[in-house]
Structure formats: structure tokens, C-alpha cells
Amino acid sequence: xxxxxxxxxxxxxxxxxxxxxxxxxxxxxxxxxxxxxxxxxxxxxxxxxxxxxxxxxxxxxxxxxxxxxxxxxxxxxxxxxxxxxxxxxxxxxxxxxxxxxxxxxxxxxxxxxxxxxxxxxxxxxxxxxxxxxxxxxxxxxxxxxxxxxxxxxx
Numbered sequence: 001x002x003x004x005x006x007x008x009x010x011x012x013x014x015x016x017x018x019x020x021x022x023x024x025x026x027x028x029x030x031x032x033x034x035x036x037x038x039x040x041x042x043x044x045x046x047x048x049x050x051x052x053x054x055x056x057x058x059x060x061x062x063x064x065x066x067x068x069x070x071x072x073x074x075x076x077x078x079x080x081x082x083x084x085x086x087x088x089x090x091x092x093x094x095x096x097x098x099x100x101x102x103x104x105x106x107x108x109x110x111x112x113x114x115x116x117x118x119x120x121x122x123x124x125x126x127x128x129x130x131x132x133x134x135x136x137x138x139x140x141x142x143x144x145x146x147x148x149x150x151x152x153x154x
Contacts, residue, residue, distance in 0.1 A: 009119045010150045019106055019113070021099035023091060023147040025123045030145045031067040032085035036092055037118035037147065039063060045113050045151065049096050055089040062089075092147070099149050108153050117150040 006024055013020065036055075039062050040048040054060040061074040061082030068081035076082060103113055123144030129137040 006146070008148055008150075009121070010117045010148065013150070015106075018116075018150055018152050019099060019103040019108060020148065020150045021095055021102055022149070023095045023098075023145075025144040025146065026091055027142060028088040028091050028145050029085065030120065030122050030143060032062070032083070032088040033092075033145050033147055034120045035062050035064050035067065035083075036085060036088055037120050038065065040092070041115055041118045043115055045096055045100055045110065045115070048115060049093065052089045052093050052096070055084055056086045056093070058084050058086070095147060095149055099151055103151065103153075112153050113151040114154050115149060116152045117148070119148040121146040121148075 004024075006022065008020060008022065010018075010020065036052070040051065043051065051060065055062055061076040061079045061084055063076075063079040063082045064071045071081040071083060073080055074082040100110060100113075103110060123146050126142040126144065128140045128142065130140045132138050
């Protein structure tokens with residue numbers, strides 16, 4: 001069995017001011033996770049949670065700024081191209097709960113926490129095959145995703 005040792009990408013971490021949480025090797029879209037991370041960076045935990053809840057309820061769209069090729073426009077204010085990535089948003093909600101419980105364990109004020117860093121990396125590739133007609137097969141590769149959130153008490 002291989003034991004993976006993961007480290008955080010955030011530099012200059014201070015245990016007295018910062019709190020962090022990570023999500024490792026989840027089967028969510030890397031592109032969706034990246035766009036959600038850009039959208040919630042700089043928000044408080046409560047505003048990020050309410051934003052992600054409205055995304056999962058298909059009320060607000062996540063603006064797609066990098067991966068916006070052939071993505072339809074949305075009528076949401078300030079969003080040109082966007083989507084509703086519900087699976088990735090629900091995983092981010094679990095990560096926000098984890099971040100909040102880590103901050104509560106450290107004795108930080110939850111109302112003053114602000115997300116200062118949201119990092120998304122590609123994880124392992126899981127090669128699989130999809131059977132096709134006449135005995136052929138097409139490769140199907142699942143790419144896992146790592147997400148890291150760091151909040152600071154302001």
C-alpha cells in the first residue's frame with residue numbers, strides 16, 4: 001500500500017493567524033473546482049457558503065473566466081459565461097465546514113475569517129477503458145483533484 005504525503009501550497013503559514021483545510025483526490029472536475037476557487041477567494045466563510053448554496057440550488061452561476069470556450073452566457077449579474085457546477089460546489093461546502101471546524105478548534109472568531117487562498121491542483125490519473133463496438137476500446141482517464149483553502153482572521 002502506498003501512503004501519500006501531501007503538503008500545502010500556501011507559503012508563510014502562521015498557526016496563530018491562519019487556518020487551513022484540504023480536500024485530496026476527489027472525483028470532481030478540475031476546471032469547475034478552479035473556477036469556484038477563483039469565485040470564493042476573498043470572501044468570508046458565511047458569504048462563500050451562501051454563494052455555494054445558491055450555486056447548488058441553480059440560483060447563481062459560477063463565472064467561467066479561463067475555461068469559457070463554448071460556455072453559454074448567464075443572466076446572473078456580472079457573469080458573462082458561466083455554469084452551475086453542483087457536484088464541485090457541494091464538495092467545496094464540505095471543505096468550508098471542515099475549515100470552520102478547524103478554526104473553531106483553534107479558538108478563532110468565525111465571523112472575522114476571510115478566505116485568502118484557494119488552490120486547486122490536478123491529482124492522480126486513473127486510466128480506464130470504455131468498451132466499443134467490434135472488440136475495440138476507448139481510453140477513459142479520470143483525473144482526481146486536490147483543493148486547499150486558507151483563511152485568515154481579519
